[in-house]
Amino acid sequence: MRWLYPTIVCLLISIGVSQDTEDTAQVTREMEDANTEFKETTTIDPGPDPANPFKYYAERQEKFIKAVSSDVMEYVAPHFIKNLHELNITGDCTYGLLKFLFGLKKFRPWSIQMLDSWGKVPHGVLYGVLSSLGNMNECKSVIAQEKKYNGKVDTFFRGKYCAINMKPHLYFERPAKYDPRTYLRNYTDRVPLLKNLLGKDINVAYFYFAHFRIGACVPHTCTLSDMNVIVRQVATVMALDISVPWCETSDPIQISSTQTVVLLILAVIFILSVVGTTLDVLPKLVHSFRRAKGEKIPPPARQSTIERISECFSMYSNFRKMMNTETDHASDTLRCIHGLRVLTMAWIILGHIYFYKNFNLGSGLFEAFKLARSVPFQMVLNMFPAVETFVTISGFLLTYNYLRRLDDRQGKFSYFRHILRRWCRLSPAFIVVSFMMIVLPLIGSGPLWRETLEPYSEACERLWWTNPLYIGAYVKRENMCLPHGWYLSSDFHYFLIMPLVSYVLFKRPFMGLLILFALIFISVTAVGVLLFVHDLPPIPLFIDLEPAHFNEYMNIIGYKPFAHLAPFAIGMALGYLLFRQRRKHINKLVRIPAWIIVWGVQLAIVFGVRNWNAYDRPSMVMGILYGALFRFWWSLCVAWTVYACATGNGGLVNRILSFRAWIPLSRLTFLVYLVHPLIILAHTAYLREPYYITVPFTGYLYLGHLFTSYSLSLVLTVTLESPFLALDRLITKAYHDCCDPLGHHLSAKRNAAIATTSSGNFNGSSRFKGNSVYIENHIDAMLAAPKNNNKSNTMRGGNRSDRRPDNGKVNMAFDNAKL
Numbered sequence: 001m002r003w004l005y006p007t008i009v010c011l012l013i014s015i016g017v018s019q020d021t022e023d024t025a026q027v028t029r030e031m032e033d034a035n036t037e038f039k040e041t042t043t044i045d046p047g048p049d050p051a052n053p054f055k056y057y058a059e060r061q062e063k064f065i066k067a068v069s070s071d072v073m074e075y076v077a078p079h080f081i082k083n084l085h086e087l088n089i090t091g092d093c094t095y096g097l098l099k100f101l102f103g104l105k106k107f108r109p110w111s112i113q114m115l116d117s118w119g120k121v122p123h124g125v126l127y128g129v130l131s132s133l134g135n136m137n138e139c140k141s142v143i144a145q146e147k148k149y150n151g152k153v154d155t156f157f158r159g160k161y162c163a164i165n166m167k168p169h170l171y172f173e174r175p176a177k178y179d180p181r182t183y184l185r186n187y188t189d190r191v192p193l194l195k196n197l198l199g200k201d202i203n204v205a206y207f208y209f210a211h212f213r214i215g216a217c218v219p220h221t222c223t224l225s226d227m228n229v230i231v232r233q234v235a236t237v238m239a240l241d242i243s244v245p246w247c248e249t250s251d252p253i254q255i256s257s258t259q260t261v262v263l264l265i266l267a268v269i270f271i272l273s274v275v276g277t278t279l280d281v282l283p284k285l286v287h288s289f290r291r292a293k294g295e296k297i298p299p300p301a302r303q304s305t306i307e308r309i310s311e312c313f314s315m316y317s318n319f320r321k322m323m324n325t326e327t328d329h330a331s332d333t334l335r336c337i338h339g340l341r342v343l344t345m346a347w348i349i350l351g352h353i354y355f356y357k358n359f360n361l362g363s364g365l366f367e368a369f370k371l372a373r374s375v376p377f378q379m380v381l382n383m384f385p386a387v388e389t390f391v392t393i394s395g396f397l398l399t400y401n402y403l404r405r406l407d408d409r410q411g412k413f414s415y416f417r418h419i420l421r422r423w424c425r426l427s428p429a430f431i432v433v434s435f436m437m438i439v440l441p442l443i444g445s446g447p448l449w450r451e452t453l454e455p456y457s458e459a460c461e462r463l464w465w466t467n468p469l470y471i472g473a474y475v476k477r478e479n480m481c482l483p484h485g486w487y488l489s490s491d492f493h494y495f496l497i498m499p500l501v502s503y504v505l506f507k508r509p510f511m512g513l514l515i516l517f518a519l520i521f522i523s524v525t526a527v528g529v530l531l532f533v534h535d536l537p538p539i540p541l542f543i544d545l546e547p548a549h550f551n552e553y554m555n556i557i558g559y560k561p562f563a564h565l566a567p568f569a570i571g572m573a574l575g576y577l578l579f580r581q582r583r584k585h586i587n588k589l590v591r592i593p594a595w596i597i598v599w600g601v602q603l604a605i606v607f608g609v610r611n612w613n614a615y616d617r618p619s620m621v622m623g624i625l626y627g628a629l630f631r632f633w634w635s636l637c638v639a640w641t642v643y644a645c646a647t648g649n650g651g652l653v654n655r656i657l658s659f660r661a662w663i664p665l666s667r668l669t670f671l672v673y674l675v676h677p678l679i680i681l682a683h684t685a686y687l688r689e690p691y692y693i694t695v696p697f698t699g700y701l702y703l704g705h706l707f708t709s710y711s712l713s714l715v716l717t718v719t720l721e722s723p724f725l726a727l728d729r730l731i732t733k734a735y736h737d738c739c740d741p742l743g744h745h746l747s748a749k750r751n752a753a754i755a756t757t758s759s760g761n762f763n764g765s766s767r768f769k770g771n772s773v774y775i776e777n778h779i780d781a782m783l784a785a786p787k788n789n790n791k792s793n794t795m796r797g798g799n800r801s802d803r804r805p806d807n808g809k810v811n812m813a814f815d816n817a818k819l
Contacts, residue, residue: 066107073105087233093226096157096219099144110144114159117142119215122690128365131690133447134215136161140250142217157219162227162247163447167211169241209546211241213360215447220249246450253442258461262435269432273719276313312726318718322667325660336645337393338666339657340638341819344389345669349676349709350702351383352484356680358448359545361690368693372542373614377695378607384539384558385605385634387487388567390819392635394491395498395571396578396642402502403579411506415499421728422495427468428724429716430488433674434464434481440678444686452685456481473559477551484677486559487819493561494568505576512576516569520632523565528628530556532620538627542613557627567635574639578646586649595644595653598637605630669819671713671721679708 080101084094103111117139119132142159218227227244235242255263287297303311311317362368371377406413437460441453460481466472470492472485480486505512531538536557540550557563586594609626612618618626645654683705691697 069107070105073101083233087229089226089229090221090223093219093222096144096221099156100219103144108144108146110142113138114142114144114217117159117161117215117217119213124363128367129363129690130210130360130365131213132215133213133688133690134161134217136215136248136445136447136688139215139217140248144219157221158249159217160220160222160247160249161447162216162218162224162244163451164214164216164231164242164244165211166214166240166242167207169239206545209548210360213447216244218247222247248445248450255442256461259439259442262438265435266432266439269719272313272723273315276310276723277315279307279310280314281316308730309727312730313719313723315718318722318726319714322714322717322722323664325663333646334642335660335663336642336650336654336657337397338662339659340389340393340641341666341669342662343657344386345672345819346706347379347383347386348673349680349706351380351386352677352680353698353702353705354380356677356684358452358684358687361448361684361687363690363692365693371693371695373610374695375607375610378610378613380698381542381613382539382606382609385602385630388564388631388634389638390487391491391494391564391567392571392574392638393642394819395494395568396575396639397571398495398498399502399505399572399575400579402499403506403576406503406506407579411503413499413503418499419496421732422492423468424728425725426488426492429671429674429721430467430485431464432716432720433671433678434460434467434485436675437482437678438464440682444682446686446688448687449685452681456681473561477554477559482674482677483554483559484673486554487673490559490561490564494565498572501572502576505572509576509580513573516573519569520566523562523569524628524632526562527557527631528624531624531627536627537612537617538623538630539609541609541617543616564631566632567638570632570635570639574643578643581647584647584649586644586647591644591649594640598640601633602637605634665710668710668713668717671716672709673819675712675716676705676709679705679712 081098084097100111100114104115117135119134122129122132139159139161143155144157144159145153145155148154216227224244224247227247231242231244234240291297359365372381402413402418437456439457441449441457455478459479463472463475463479463481466475467481467485467488470489472480472482473489473493475481477483501512501515504515530536534552534556536553537544540553540558544550617623641650641653641657644650645657648654650657683701
């Protein structure tokens with residue numbers, strides 16, 4: 001990168017200076033004559049007017065600038081016109097460029113505005129500043145016009161902002177695999193000046209995918225092909241690779257038919273939320289007003305079906321349910337899950353701030369490379385174990401709740417109805433966020449806006465349907481709509497096999513555990529084999545920033561369901577263990593060493609890659625061992641954490657993870673995971689200037705993304721996710737009442753218990769009164785408790801209360817088992 005400053009200087013000089021030595025000498029003589037003439041004309045100076053000295057100095061500066069501009073244009077114009085005739089560009093473009101040139105010579109304000117909006121050679125090029133974006137808004141506001149002799153205004157053109165990408169011509173075809181630290185050593189050794197400017201061979205290889213960006217302002221009459229013809233001519237002279245990927249004017253935003261449909265769908269959801277909230281809140285306000293006046297309020301009538309459906313879309317009711325932190329003692333058993341979810345989500349956002357950034361917009365990149373040597377910064381670079389926490393928790397919750405349902409229903413279940421309910425719970429939010437990506441380019445603009453957002457937006461327009469079908473994990477990353485949606489795709493695949501394996505665990509535990517061990521072995525072995533066959537790193541490493549290499553790893557391993565099957569199977573085994581086992585006290589002699597081992601393994605997994613990120617890739621054997629096994633060991637550590645907390649052996653860890661403030665934030669995790677990349681991408685696309693990459697800046701940026709992600713997720717939860725979950729419960733209840741005798745029996749008992757509890761007569765406890773969320777969770781736990789004379793409770797050995805934490809009470813707060 002350090003070669004850029006002399007290159008840019010030479011490029012600017014080459015535009016106006018002839019390559020011929022004799023012409024150069026003539027230019028020097030003409031410039032000396034012009035300077036002498038200017039000095040002579042400015043020698044006779046009456047001096048400033050004491051009454052208005054500012055005007056004098058302003059006019060003097062203006063004369064100086066005009067004189068220099070005129071002299072430069074008189075020399076540049078002939079060469080410029082000559083080169084224009086030699087280029088194969090359109091006549092309109094030639095006319096516009098000539099008008100721009102003559103405007104500069106005449107010192108027209110619009111021409112100065114165009115020149116001012118250009119990106120200049122920035123400070124710190126040799127330090128890793130790769131962008132000089134100019135001022136896009138200033139350029140697009142240019143209107144080149146002049147008044148004619150008859151007073152009419154003649155408009156020639158408007159400003160068009162173009163992005164110019166420049167990088168050295170490396171003379172080597174990029175290999176499929178290369179080490180950027182050694183591959184181009186011979187190249188820099190052959191050019192001593194380039195080697196001195198670069199300082200390190202590594203910096204050259206980054207230009208296989210990086211480039212220097214300059215913003216240019218040209219007449220709108222020049223097409224994109226015209227601009228590429230012009231820059232190719234310059235590239236030939238300077239031996240550079242130069243291209244113009246896009247240009248943009250101030251034309252009105254064009255909304256496609258797909259975007260129109262998406263906007264209508266979003267509008268319908270908004271209207272439903274407003275109507276539902278109004279119908280829910282207005283009667284409450286009326287009753288409150290009448291109660292304040294002392295009027296007698298009649299008991300509420302039974303809600304109609306329409307009223308219950310409209311209440312599902314009430315933002316007020318959904319917000320109250322989401323913010324409620326009251327839980328019964330059974331829910332306290334697994335409350336550590338809330339803390340794990342929130343902390344893991346925070347870690348994922350921290351890592352994605354790095355992975356979704358445009359490094360061409362970074363300032364001081366050479367200094368930023370030193371961050372890879374920082375031990376704490378490995379938390380950012382190596383956030384890959386974080387998602388395995390979600391996979392393990394998902395396997396645990398799904399299996400635990402499913403085994404409980406099998407136990408309640410004497411081993412009977414409907415596989416397809418179970419799958420359909422899961423699809424209905426996950427898909428609405430997934431589809432709407434995919435639609436949000438389609439319309440995201442409409443809400444702003446910037447020098448990086450189109451190239452940052454349009455690839456994702458166009459991919460969602462073409463392939464949004466892969467998300468509700470949950471096959472996105474099999475689409476190449478560069479073509480995926482919502483690349484982070486691979487997790488939901490994989491999770492749904494696991495959900496397809498979970499009921500079958502859980503049923504085997506329920507009927508034949510030993511056979512079920514053998515199946516889980518087989519799944520773990522297959523997953524670990526497959527990852528190791530693919531790492532060896534494709535010569536992949538154990539994880540994407542900082543020393544190899546090549547996007548193609550990152551995509552290759554993700555397409556082969558990172559996004560594939562089989563790679564994360566081992567953590568899911570470990571989660572399933574944990575779910576079965578807690579389903580069968582009651583609270584278990586673990587001796588301190590075992591518990592304390594276990595915690596030390598778990599924390600040591602987790603620290604080794606996260607920070608053990610520091611040398612690989614900072615210096616060089618590991619050996620083949622070490623890379624395969626780490627890449628194949630880190631998911632397995634990490635999920636074992638997560639499983640121990642959940643098990644210890646659920647069985648009363650968590651101590652301080654359980655108190656931290658079970659903090660009640662985590663509960664509302666945990667309920668937002670699903671939407672936070674879906675929307676946070678959109679926020680990071682929008683911020684990156686909206687930037688107008690390079691930013692200096694430092695730890696304090698990244699930390700400040702992280703906190704902003706974290707707050708914005710949770711704020712947007714709160715809105716989407718109460719308007720989108722919660723309504724569909726409530727509708728799912730209504731439909732399920734109606735099905736139980738109509739077509740499921742056992743479900744109808746449980747539902748009737750549940751409704752009767754809720755009615756009793758709502759009246760304040762439940763064991764004399766007044767804290768239940770009026771708290772519907774708390775009541776429903778408590779009643780669900782109560783109905784799941786065993787009866788001593790129930791035959792199903794004694795099958796497989798002993799009471800169900802002997803196999804579950806807290807005497808058979810269950811945790812209904814995690815029924816969704818989403819993230």
